[in-house]
Amino acid sequence: MSRTKIETDGASIxxxxxxxxxxxxxxAASVDKxxxxxxxxxxxxxxxxxVRLEEALVRETSELKDTxxxxxxxxxxxxKNESEALAIRLRAEREERTSLISNLERDxxxxxxxxxxxxxxxxxxxxxxxxxxxxxxxxxxxxxxxxIEQRHDSIRSLMETRVSDLRVxxxxxxxxxxxxxxxxxxxxxxxxxSPE
Numbered sequence: 627m628s629r630t631k632i633e634t635d636g637a638s639i640x641x642x643x644x645x646x647x648x649x650x651x652x653x654a655a656s657v658d659k660x661x662x663x664x665x666x667x668x669x670x671x672x673x674x675x676x677v678r679l680e681e682a683l684v685r686e687t688s689e690l691k692d693t694x695x696x697x698x699x700x701x702x703x704x705x706k707n708e709s710e711a712l713a714i715r716l717r718a719e720r721e722e723r724t725s726l727i728s729n730l731e732r733d734x735x736x737x738x739x740x741x742x743x744x745x746x747x748x749x750x751x752x753x754x755x756x757x758x759x760x761x762x763x764x765x766x767x768x769x770x771x772x773x774i775e776q777r778h779d780s781i782r783s784l785m786e787t788r789v790s791d792l793r794v795x796x797x798x799x800x801x802x803x804x805x806x807x808x809x810x811x812x813x814x815x816x817x818x819x820s821p822e
Contacts, residue, residue, distance in 0.1 A: 777816050785809065 662669075788805050 781809070781813065781816075784812070 788809070
């Protein structure tokens with residue numbers, strides 16, 4: 627036979643020995659009743675508090691999960707949109723640069739062919755100009771040579787006539803000086819009037 631001891635507010639109550647299982651169940655039930663009587667309102671109070679705290683904790687955890695999920699979704703959507711926009715910008719920039727490079731290459735080829743044509747035109751014009759200049763120089767040199775020969779011949783004939791006149795007349799030195807002055811004047815006039 628066993629004895630049970632119940633403590634309440636510092637005082638202990640000992641129960642009488644129980645002989646059977648029924649008595650032990652009754653005793654346990656009575657202990658629960660006593661406990662309910664003494665601590666019942668406080669335990670119910672604590673249980674209600676724990677239930678409220680648990681509900682608040684579950685609610686706040688759920689709200690936090692929803693908030694975090696929404697934030698992660700918005701961040702993921704933002705990064706996705708930004709990466710797509712960046713990819714579109716990069717693609718457009720690459721296409722624009724490719725187009726600019728092909729335009730520059732085409733312009734460079736056009737400029738090169740135009741420059742080559744211009745050089746060929748200038749070369750042909752210079753060749754034509756040089757040949758025309760050569761012909762003109764040859765013509766002018768022939769004319770000048772013929773003119774020089776004519777003047778030379780005329781001066782020679784003049785000198786021969788003067789010399790023959792001098793021999794015939796046997797003039798003095800003053801006449802000869804006049805003759806040379808006249809020849810020099812005529813030579814000066816010929817040089818001034820001849821084209822260069």
